[in-house]
Amino acid sequence: MTSQQKDIVIVGGGHNGLVCAAYLARAGRSVLVVEAAAEIGGAARTRELAPGARVSSGAHLLHAMPDDLINDLNLTAHGLKLSSVRLNTVSLNNTGSSIVFADNTVSGAEVTAKDKAAFARFDKDMNRFAKALRPVFDKLAPDVSIETWGQRLELLGLGWTLRKLGRYHMREFLRVIGINFYDLLDEYFDNAQLKAAIAMDALLGSEWGARSMGSVLTYLYRLAGYQRNGGMGLALPEGGMGALSHALAKAAEAAGAEIRTGARVKRILIDDDRATGVELENGERIAAGCVVSNADPKQTFLKLVNPDHLDTGFIRRIRNLRSKGKAAKLHLVLSGAPAFKGVEAANLGSRMLIAPTMDEIELAFNPCKYKRYPTASVMEIIIASAHDSSLVSSGQHVLSAVVQYLPYDDTPEEDANRTAFLETVLDQLEQYAPGIRAQVMAAELLTPRDIERQFGISGGHWHHVELAFETFLFNRPVPALARHCSPISGLYVCGAGCHPGGNVTGIAGRNAAQQVLRGGH
Numbered sequence: 001m002t003s004q005q006k007d008i009v010i011v012g013g014g015h016n017g018l019v020c021a022a023y024l025a026r027a028g029r030s031v032l033v034v035e036a037a038a039e040i041g042g043a044a045r046t047r048e049l050a051p052g053a054r055v056s057s058g059a060h061l062l063h064a065m066p067d068d069l070i071n072d073l074n075l076t077a078h079g080l081k082l083s084s085v086r087l088n089t090v091s092l093n094n095t096g097s098s099i100v101f102a103d104n105t106v107s108g109a110e111v112t113a114k115d116k117a118a119f120a121r122f123d124k125d126m127n128r129f130a131k132a133l134r135p136v137f138d139k140l141a142p143d144v145s146i147e148t149w150g151q152r153l154e155l156l157g158l159g160w161t162l163r164k165l166g167r168y169h170m171r172e173f174l175r176v177i178g179i180n181f182y183d184l185l186d187e188y189f190d191n192a193q194l195k196a197a198i199a200m201d202a203l204l205g206s207e208w209g210a211r212s213m214g215s216v217l218t219y220l221y222r223l224a225g226y227q228r229n230g231g232m233g234l235a236l237p238e239g240g241m242g243a244l245s246h247a248l249a250k251a252a253e254a255a256g257a258e259i260r261t262g263a264r265v266k267r268i269l270i271d272d273d274r275a276t277g278v279e280l281e282n283g284e285r286i287a288a289g290c291v292v293s294n295a296d297p298k299q300t301f302l303k304l305v306n307p308d309h310l311d312t313g314f315i316r317r318i319r320n321l322r323s324k325g326k327a328a329k330l331h332l333v334l335s336g337a338p339a340f341k342g343v344e345a346a347n348l349g350s351r352m353l354i355a356p357t358m359d360e361i362e363l364a365f366n367p368c369k370y371k372r373y374p375t376a377s378v379m380e381i382i383i384a385s386a387h388d389s390s391l392v393s394s395g396q397h398v399l400s401a402v403v404q405y406l407p408y409d410d411t412p413e414e415d416a417n418r419t420a421f422l423e424t425v426l427d428q429l430e431q432y433a434p435g436i437r438a439q440v441m442a443a444e445l446l447t448p449r450d451i452e453r454q455f456g457i458s459g460g461h462w463h464h465v466e467l468a469f470e471t472f473l474f475n476r477p478v479p480a481l482a483r484h485c486s487p488i489s490g491l492y493v494c495g496a497g498c499h500p501g502g503n504v505t506g507i508a509g510r511n512a513a514q515q516v517l518r519g520g521h
């Protein structure tokens, strides 16, 4: 039974799907978002972990959304409030010797004047390179078909952006982009803890360690995010990341879009090689002029589209995409404020990192290559309740941590492994915050496989598809999808698996909307 007819149906109400819906509805199109989960937001969601205690259950920091998108969609008027901006970062040490990163400076008892000066140089160099790449990250991936003068000029513009760095910095950029972050940081710094803390920004959410090729690229990707966010740095939406998604949904609805939750798409309807709508799991069919998928590429093209409509080469490429996440998420409800060594109570709301040295990052990374769990992890910790009391009952705190590196565990021992690993992480935290174990009132560890289940992301990967040279720019996630169109006419993609990549940016959603409006390829 066909229940509705829309100009556009969007499969998935993750933040990118909602951004796409808002832009399309503002352009006068009739838009319906169908979200499988009971709640919108995808991996940008807030969830009750225990009675009265709420956490950002996927992403926990807002740092990469362009300020013009936030303003364009009037997110403040639609309820977005930030409980904190420009969070400092504190690298923890179990001896109490912490390092603080605040407003482009670094300090700490064991940070020498030489390392402080090196940090200023490093920060300037990297920001220069990130600035050169930013137009590439912020816009639609260039068209490499070079059939028209416009396409040729776009590619030339890319080369010119790099040449504008000047001869020395262009050469330096081309040198460092190919090496790994471990070697690069060794060139600048002496302090091992300082190097590891910086490396975390390149590695969070990725499938590799500091010695892996491509880790400079992911660092620049992260820096470009800071540059575009209008100075908010690392920010926390009041009410958790779900509050951002709700503001996006309100912006879309105010423009006329309709959003349905608890509506899982079973398949994308294709007629005569053109997408014509979707069929939901309950059998309901919704007809549409075109379909935009916010689901990851594997789900979209291996599950929702009948393979008869795709050529085998394309299917093989999608199947081979690297999409097994290595980042887990820890959530704790604590009976009181934990006391981290080397962190004053007033700084509990900083972003805290546990990454003692780059070698220890590598040691945490190595086991996951062989599907094993690390004996000590590296992690990014946020205590959002230090800024936002609405998340907890009085006196309590919620801690969320991205914990790396876990294998995608599909073995029969998965449950036992998760339980044992949670104990390992709590023991590790106890070394940095003595007494924290006794404060734990509720605990949850989401492994990459749990993230797959909870957010519907194949493989549970932060970026849907690994952000690497082979899946970058006009190759992301595969050349045929690089500009949000697909081999099937009228079917578009708008999720983190597309250019430019993951994080809560909304860029893929905005660019996809642009392509739909152009009817483009």
Ligand SMILES: Cc1cc2nc3c(=O)[nH]c(=O)nc-3n(C[C@H](O)[C@H](O)[C@H](O)COP(=O)(O)OP(=O)(O)OC[C@H]3O[C@@H](n4cnc5c(N)ncnc54)[C@H](O)[C@@H]3O)c2cc1C
Binding pocket: 011, 012, 013, 014, 015, 016, 017, 034, 035, 036, 037, 040, 041, 042, 043, 044, 058, 059, 060, 061, 062, 063, 064, 205, 263, 264, 265, 266, 294, 295, 296, 299, 304, 327, 328, 329, 402, 451, 455, 456, 457, 460, 461, 462, 463, 464, 494, 495, 496, 497, 501, 502, 503, 504, 505
């Ligand atoms: C543990 C973790 C921590 C992270 N931390 C941060 C962070 O601090 N800051 C940051 O910027 N980024 C972070 N990220 C990355 C960020 O969360 C993601 O890159 C981003 O949320 C992806 O958004 P999206 O809209 O593209 O896709 P998703 O959020 O994955 O949304 C896709 C939506 O599609 C829906 N869907 C899928 N299939 C169907 C179907 N068949 N029918 C209907 N609906 C369907 C899903 O339910 C989901 O709602 C983190 C990611 C993880 C996993």
